[in-house]
Amino acid sequence: MTATGFNFRLLATDGTARRGEVTMPRGTIRTPAFMPVGTGGTVKAMYMDQVRGVGADIILGNTYHLMLRPGAERVARLGGLHEFARWPWPILTDSGGFQVMSLSKLRKLNETGVTFRSHIDGAPYELTPERSIEIQGLLDSDIQMQLDECVALPASEKEIERGMELSLRWAERCKTAFGDQPARAMFGIVQGGDVPALRERSALALKGMDLKGYAVGGLAVGEPQEVMLDMLGVTCPLLPADKPRYLMGVGTPDDILKSVARGIDMFDCVMPTRAGRHGLAYTRRGKVNLRNARHADDPRPLDEESDCPAATDYSRAYLHHLVKSGEALGAMLLTWNNLAYYQRLMADIRAAIEAGAFADRAADISEGWAKGDL
Numbered sequence: 060m061t062a063t064g065f066n067f068r069l070l071a072t073d074g075t076a077r078r079g080e081v082t083m084p085r086g087t088i089r090t091p092a093f094m095p096v097g098t099g100g101t102v103k104a105m106y107m108d109q110v111r112g113v114g115a116d117i118i119l120g121n122t123y124h125l126m127l128r129p130g131a132e133r134v135a136r137l138g139g140l141h142e143f144a145r146w147p148w149p150i151l152t153d154s155g156g157f158q159v160m161s162l163s164k165l166r167k168l169n170e171t172g173v174t175f176r177s178h179i180d181g182a183p184y185e186l187t188p189e190r191s192i193e194i195q196g197l198l199d200s201d202i203q204m205q206l207d208e209c210v211a212l213p214a215s216e217k218e219i220e221r222g223m224e225l226s227l228r229w230a231e232r233c234k235t236a237f238g239d240q241p242a243r244a245m246f247g248i249v250q251g252g253d254v255p256a257l258r259e260r261s262a263l264a265l266k267g268m269d270l271k272g273y274a275v276g277g278l279a280v281g282e283p284q285e286v287m288l289d290m291l292g293v294t295c296p297l298l299p300a301d302k303p304r305y306l307m308g309v310g311t312p313d314d315i316l317k318s319v320a321r322g323i324d325m326f327d328c329v330m331p332t333r334a335g336r337h338g339l340a341y342t343r344r345g346k347v348n349l350r351n352a353r354h355a356d357d358p359r360p361l362d363e364e365s366d367c368p369a370a371t372d373y374s375r376a377y378l379h380h381l382v383k384s385g386e387a388l389g390a391m392l393l394t395w396n397n398l399a400y401y402q403r404l405m406a407d408i409r410a411a412i413e414a415g416a417f418a419d420r421a422a423d424i425s426e427g428w429a430k431g432d433l
C-alpha cells in the first residue's frame with residue numbers, strides 16, 4: 060500500500076541508537092539512513108539504478124546548484140527532479156543557504172534573506188525563506204529544508220546567537236510558506252554552534268513549531284569531532300522521539316557510528332562520492348588510496364567479501380592504472396565501491412540496533428578499520 064502522507068515510526072532502540080523508518084508516497088526510508096549527494100540532479104559518476112542497487116532509499120539534491128543551472132522553473136516544466144533525473148524514490152533538498160555562503164560571490168545576508176551572485180556566471184539572485192520553499196516545491200522535493208544561517212565556527216557566542224535567532228524566524232516563515240502538504244515534509248534546522256544553551260533554545264523553539272522532522276545544522280564545519288558529538292548529546296534528547304533527526308553534512312564512517320549512538324537517524328555527505336573521484340576507496344579495513352604506487356602490481360581485488368562488483372571483479376593494479384591515467388572508469392568504479400560500502404555500513408548498523416547489539420557491532424567495525432588494508 061503506498062503511503063499517502065509522511066510518517067516516521069521507531070522500530071527499535073538500543074541505548075540512544077534508533078532504528079526506524081519513514082514512509083512517504085515515493086517510498087520507504089530505512090533509518091539510520093545515508094543519503095548519497097546528488098548535487099546537480101546527478102550522483103556524480105553513477106547511474107541512478109546503481110545508486111538504487113547499492114541500497115540507497117533517498118538521495119539529496121542541492122537547491123543552490125539547481126536554481127542556478129538548469130533553473131527551478133525549467134525543472135518544473137520538465138516534470139520535476141524525479142522525472143528529470145530518473146530517480147522515482149524520495150529526494151531531500153537542502154535550502155540553498157549553506158551553499159550560497161560557501162560557493163557564491165558578493166553575498167549579502169539580512170532579515171529578508173540573502174542576495175548573491177552566481178559562481179557560474181555572476182548573475183544576481185535572491186534567496187528568501189519563501190523563495191527557497193518555492194524552489195524546492197518546483198523541484199517536487201519530498202523533504203524540504205528550511206532556509207537557515209550556518210554560522211562558521213569558531214565564532215563569538217553573540218554571533219552564534221544572532222544566526223540561531225535569525226534561523227528560528229526563517230523557520231517560521233518557511234513553515235508558513237510550506238503550508239499543508241501531507242505528502243511532503245519540511246524539516247527545521249537546529250542551530251546554536253558549540254554553545255549548549257543556544258542549542259537548547261533552538262531545539263525547543265523548533266519543537267514548538269511541530270515540524271515533521273528536525274535537522275541538526277551548524278556542525279561539521281571544521282570543529283573537532285568531540286565538539287560535534289557533545290552538541291548531539293545536548294540537542295538530540297530535546298527533539299521529539301517520534302520525528303526523524305538528520306545530521307547535515309556528516310560524515311566519515313566513524314562520525315556516522317558515533318552520531319547514530321547519540322540518536323541521529325539520517326545523514327548526507329559528499330565524502331564517499333568525492334573520495335571516489337580522487338582515487339580513494341572506503342573498505343571495511345579502512346581507506347585505500349589507489350593513487351599509491353604500492354598497488355601497481357597487486358592482482359588482488361579491493362575486497363573479495365564485498366557485494367559490489369567494483370570491489371570484487373577488478374584488481375587493485377587495474378584500479379591504480381585507471382586512477383593514475385585519469386580514466387573516467389576509475390571514478391565510476393571507486394564511487395560505486397564507496398557508496399556500496401556506506402550503504403552496507405548503514406544496513407549493518409540497522410541490523411545491530413534491531414538485535415540490541417549496536418555497541419558491540421560498532422566496536423567490531425572500528426577494529427576492522429584499525430587493522431588497516433588487506
Ligand SMILES: O=c1[nH]cnc2cc3nc(NCCN4CCOCC4)[nH]c3cc12
Pocket residue numbers: 153156157207208209248275276277278279280307308309328329330
Ligand atoms: O547548518 C547547516 N545548514 C544547512 N546546510 C548545512 C550543510 C552542512 N554541511 C556541513 N558539513 C559538510 C562537511 N563536508 C565534509 C566533506 O567534505 C566537504 C564538506 N555542515 C553543514 C551545516 C549545514
